[in-house]
Amino acid sequence: MKEIDLIPSTLKEAVEKLAELPGYGEKSARRFAVNLLDMPRGEALQIIKILFNMLDKIHPCSECGIYTENDICSVCSSDDRNRSVICVVEETFDAFAIERTGKFNGLYHVIGGRLSPLEGITADDLNIESLIKRVENHNVKEIILATNPTVEGEATASYIHNLLKDKNILISRIAYGLPFGAVLENADDFTLSKALEHKTLI
Ligand code: ZN
Numbered sequence: 135m136k137e138i139d140l141i142p143s144t145l146k147e148a149v150e151k152l153a154e155l156p157g158y159g160e161k162s163a164r165r166f167a168v169n170l171l172d173m174p175r176g177e178a179l180q181i182i183k184i185l186f187n188m189l190d191k192i193h194p195c196s197e198c199g200i201y202t203e204n205d206i207c208s209v210c211s212s213d214d215r216n217r218s219v220i221c222v223v224e225e226t227f228d229a230f231a232i233e234r235t236g237k238f239n240g241l242y243h244v245i246g247g248r249l250s251p252l253e254g255i256t257a258d259d260l261n262i263e264s265l266i267k268r269v270e271n272h273n274v275k276e277i278i279l280a281t282n283p284t285v286e287g288e289a290t291a292s293y294i295h296n297l298l299k300d301k302n303i304l305i306s307r308i309a310y311g312l313p314f315g316a317v318l319e320n321a322d323d324f325t326l327s328k329a330l331e332h333k334t335l336i
Pocket residue numbers: 195196197198199200206207208209210211
């Protein structure tokens with residue numbers, strides 16, 4: 135019996151394209167496409183319109199790489215920020231998270247990911263060269279490496295540290311430790327040993 139391919143070609147195309155998104159895969163892509171099709175058409179089109187609008191208006195800040203609707207983001211264009219300190223993060227939302235704490239008054243630099251040999255992401259794929267240029271051309275005195283505390287985030291921080299260590303600036307790494315509300319006996323050995331290593335005086 136001749137096998138019938140029931141999947142409409144436009145649906146197939148949508149699933150294939152969505153599955154290319156990092157962290158998606160075919161299953162999530164299929165769910166996304168079918169959820170859209172299952173929705174009232176007006177709502178689904180509204181989602182597409184919002185996404186279109188976002189793509190039309192948002193681009194990386196030409197100085198720090200944070201996604202913004204302006205040429206220069208509101209952090210880079212502010213007169214109230216300490217321009218001698220740059221906090222290096224993997225993604226825009228990491229910068230937003232740090233900003234929410236209200237504890238950082240410097241500038242950001244979004245490198246756009248992390249070194250990952252497994253995914254084929256090398257230093258050339260990240261905004262590292264522009265960071266070095268910022269350090270060289272502006273009066274930067276301190277760099278805080280706030281890449282994620284993962285194997286890749288660590289490797290990325292150490293790579294950037296090596297590039298900057300001879301530039302006569304302060305370089306620090308965000309502290310590791312236990313999340314607030316954690317129970318010691320449930321913490322993994324790595325987190326607990328890092329928390330001890332990076333203990334602070336009170
Ligand atoms: Zn900016």
